[in-house]
Amino acid sequence: MASRDYGQYSGITRAMELVGERWALLIVRDLLVGPRRYGELAAELPRIPSNILAARLKELQAAGVIRRAPRSRVILYELTPYGRELEPVVLALGAWGFRALDDPREEQLISAESMTMDLRSAFRASVARELPATAYEARFGASGGTELLIRVDGSELDVASGGGPGDVAFSIAGGAGIRQLITGELDAEQAIATGVVELRHGDKSLLGRFADTFHLAA
Amino acid sequence: MASRDYGQYSGITRAMELVGERWALLIVRDLLVGPRRYGELAAELPRIPSNILAARLKELQAAGVIRRAPRSRVILYELTPYGRELEPVVLALGAWGFRALDDPREEQLISAESMTMDLRSAFRASVARELPATAYEARFGASGGTELLIRVDGSELDVASGGGPGDVAFSIAGGAGIRQLITGELDAEQAIATGVVELRHGDKSLLGRFADTFHLAA
DNA sequence: CCGCATCCCATGTGATACTG
DNA sequence: CAGTATCACATGGGATGCGG
Numbered sequence: 001m002a003s004r005d006y007g008q009y010s011g012i013t014r015a016m017e018l019v020g021e022r023w024a025l026l027i028v029r030d031l032l033v034g035p036r037r038y039g040e041l042a043a044e045l046p047r048i049p050s051n052i053l054a055a056r057l058k059e060l061q062a063a064g065v066i067r068r069a070p071r072s073r074v075i076l077y078e079l080t081p082y083g084r085e086l087e088p089v090v091l092a093l094g095a096w097g098f099r100a101l102d103d104p105r106e107e108q109l110i111s112a113e114s115m116t117m118d119l120r121s122a123f124r125a126s127v128a129r130e131l132p133a134t135a136y137e138a139r140f141g142a143s144g145g146t147e148l149l150i151r152v153d154g155s156e157l158d159v160a161s162g163g164g165p166g167d168v169a170f171s172i173a174g175g176a177g178i179r180q181l182i183t184g185e186l187d188a189e190q191a192i193a194t195g196v197v198e199l200r201h202g203d204k205s206l207l208g209r210f211a212d213t214f215h216l217a218a
Numbered sequence: 219m220a221s222r223d224y225g226q227y228s229g230i231t232r233a234m235e236l237v238g239e240r241w242a243l244l245i246v247r248d249l250l251v252g253p254r255r256y257g258e259l260a261a262e263l264p265r266i267p268s269n270i271l272a273a274r275l276k277e278l279q280a281a282g283v284i285r286r287a288p289r290s291r292v293i294l295y296e297l298t299p300y301g302r303e304l305e306p307v308v309l310a311l312g313a314w315g316f317r318a319l320d321d322p323r324e325e326q327l328i329s330a331e332s333m334t335m336d337l338r339s340a341f342r343a344s345v346a347r348e349l350p351a352t353a354y355e356a357r358f359g360a361s362g363g364t365e366l367l368i369r370v371d372g373s374e375l376d377v378a379s380g381g382g383p384g385d386v387a388f389s390i391a392g393g394a395g396i397r398q399l400i401t402g403e404l405d406a407e408q409a410i411a412t413g414v415v416e417l418r419h420g421d422k423s424l425l426g427r428f429a430d431t432f433h434l435a436a
Numbered sequence: 437c438c439g440c441a442t443c444c445c446a447t448g449t450g451a452t453a454c455t456g
Numbered sequence: 457c458a459g460t461a462t463c464a465c466a467t468g469g470g471a472t473g474c475g476g
Contacts, residue, residue, distance in 0.1 A: 004447090004468090007265040009322040009358070010332035011339060012247050012308060015315025020240070022449075029230050038458050047225040049450050054459055064318075075458070082318075085436070089310040090230060096303055097233025100282075104227040114228035121229065140227070218303070222449095222466090240468070256439050267469050272440055293439070442473075449466070455459085 003059065018063040019086065023048055024056050028065065028083065029090050030113040035069050035078035044111045094121035095216050099183050103176040110146035112161035122182050122214040125155035136210055137171035137201075138178060152213055170202020172210070181211045221277065236281040237304065241266055242274050246283065246301065247308050248331040253287050253296035262329045312339035313434055317401050321394040328364035330379035340400050340432040343373035354428055355389035355419075356396065370431055388420020390428070399429045 003021055006013045019025050023045065030036055030044050042053055057077060060066040065083035069076035079086075094117055104110065133153035140146045151158045172178065177196030180186040188207040191197040199207060221239055224231045237243050241263065248254055248262050260271055275295060278284040283301035287294035297304075312335050322328065351371035358364045369376045390396065395414030398404040406425040409415040417425060 006241075006244065006263075007326060008244075008263075008332055009319065009326040009328045011312035011314070011316030011319060011336045013244065013315065013332065014318050015311040016243060018315065018318060020243075022238070023224075025234060025238075026224065026226075026231065042458095045224075045226075047450085049452090050459070051451095051461085052449065055448095057459095085314055089307065089314060092307040092310050093233040094229035096229070096307060097231070097236065098229030100232050100236060100300075101227065101229060108225060108227040110227045114226055114231065118229045257437090260439095265469085267471090268440065269442080269470095270468065273467095275440095438476090440474090440476105443471085445469090447466105447468075450464090452462085454461070456457105 015089075019060070019065060021056065021059065023052060024060060025086075025090065025093070027053075027056055027060065028079065028086050029094075029117050030111075031066060031077060031079045032084070032087055032090060033113045033116050035072075035076040037074060037076055041077070044113050046109045090117060091121040094118050098122065098179065098216055099218070101176075101179055104140065110140045110148075112148060112159055115140065115146075115148055116157075116159040119150065119159055119214055120157060122216045123157050124213060124215055125157075127215075128152050128157075128213045129155050131209055131213065134206070134209060134213075136206075139172070140178065170206040171200040172197050172207065181207075182214045183216050184211075187211065233307075237278070237283060239274065239277065241270055242278060243304075243308065243311070245271075245274055245278065246297065246304050247312075247335050248329075249284060249295060249297045250302070250305055250308060251331045251334050253290075253294040255292060255294055259295070262331050264327050308335060309339040312336050316340065316397065316434055317436070319394075319397055322358065328358045328366075330366060330377055333358070333364075333366055334375075334377040337368065337377055337432055338375060340434045341375050342431060342433055343375075345433075346370050346375075346431045347373050349427055349431065352424070352427060352431075354424075357390070358396065388424040389418040390415050390425065399425070400432045401434050402429075405429065 003017045005017050019028060026045055027041060030041060038053070038057070042048060042050060045053070057066065064080055065086070066077050067080050069078045098118055098121065136150040136152070138148050138150060140148065147162055149160045149162070177186070177191050180196060181188065181191050186194070186196065188204055188211050192199055192204060192207065197207065221235045223235050237246060244263055245259060248259060256271070256275070260266060260268065263271070275284065282298055283304070284295050285298050287296045316336055316339065354368040354370070356366050356368060358366065365380055367378045395404070395409055398414060399406065399409050404412070404414065406422055406429050410417055410422060410425065415425065
């Protein structure tokens with residue numbers, strides 16, 4: 001029932017037995033953003049087969065990582081307190097993997113949940129606290145297909161999909177460009193000059209503010 | 219060739235594609251202790267099939283996580299600089315999983331490498347710096363089969379297998395007891411009183427020092 | 437020996453279809 | 457909507473082989 005074990009008495013080994021199966025940590029990642037329904041998870045994890053999702057949800061419940069939210073009219077999955085303590089793991093993985101990303105490909109989904117966690121792993125709360133509250137609108141993806149609204153207010157960060165015409169300080173578009181900005185491969189000046197980031201609204205200083213707020217250094 | 223992808227443009231997803239396959243992070247964990255030969259890895263990861271080990275080593279090389287050590291007479295695997303940056307991930311996983319351990323079972327191996335990383339994830343350098351250098355001898359495992367020599371000197375930590383009769387400040391034995399000590403479920407006093415930790419040499423204050431040096435709180 | 441490669445079978449995964 | 461059921465296929469596990 002519990003995942004095959006590694007035959008070793010060790011913390012890392014135990015962690016891999018509990019959340020090391022394929023898809024498991026991605027489910028945890030999405031639930032770190034907030035409780036989710038079965039169908040929402042299936043949509044955010046586009047290629048997960050339904051039987052695998054069902055199996056993982058059961059295993060993660062048995063492992064004490066997630067639970068069905070009590071007192072909820074619909075079926076909602078949420079992290080247990082112990083599961084929420086996986087946040088440092090997910091953030092560390094995100095920070096590491098983000099720097100290995102290349103240009104987004106056409107078929108790759110960019111979900112609000114995944115970008116939320118990526119941006120959280122790059123978020124420098126101490127820097128953001130010194131800056132005025134800002135809302136950024138960003139379009140990601142090869143075709144610019146995914147639209148996100150990123151709101152930063154002090155050390156608070158919120159990401160929602162589908163910008164819509166809110167009162168947005170500026171909006172940017174670009175696939176790899178935004179990643180290069182965050183990893184520091186390019187600064188705001190260069191990003192605009194080389195065209196990898198398109199500034200659709202607002203001025204360049206706001207792009208610099210974005211790069212200051214979200215930064216992943218080696 | 220590269221692992222099946224998740225169809226998503228995200229740092230966590232990318233990380234899972236690079237090091238998310240079964241056994242991969244355990245190989246990384248052991249290499250965080252130091253370069254290793256193929257046979258050493260196979261011995262430390264007792265149940266890994268040889269074809270899987272060979273496959274993972276290739277994949278991790280292709281991913282830029284490990285490499286064969288150059289200028290070495292024998293074949294040695296070591297982490298690349300980028301691979302070494304997985305240390306926060308492994309430590310976070312170890313800290314999380316350690317608290318989900320139960321009593322060690324008879325068949326479970328306790329390797330010096332895995333305990334080294336577990337102890338590193340629990341190691342409080344700032345605390346240790348204030349304490350005198352100490353060498354601990356510990357026997358883990360259901361049958362007390364694994365003997366480790368743990369040396370702490372300032373913020374330096376070293377773990378070796380097979381204690382031997384060095385000049386050891388004290389020695390302890392116990393399986394889950396040592397974990398309970400580290401997680402704070404028991405303090406040194408209780409651990410000895412209830413018999414979950416057996417103090418074979420040295421005095422109780424040294425056990426308290428151990429618990430101060432290695433601590434994983436919720 | 438050490439560092440793998442091969443074989444074979446059990447199990448896990450993925451795609452699709454289906455049901456309460 | 458929230459899962460099961462089914463089946464083809466990929467991967468993992470264990471034993472064994474084999475060249476340098």
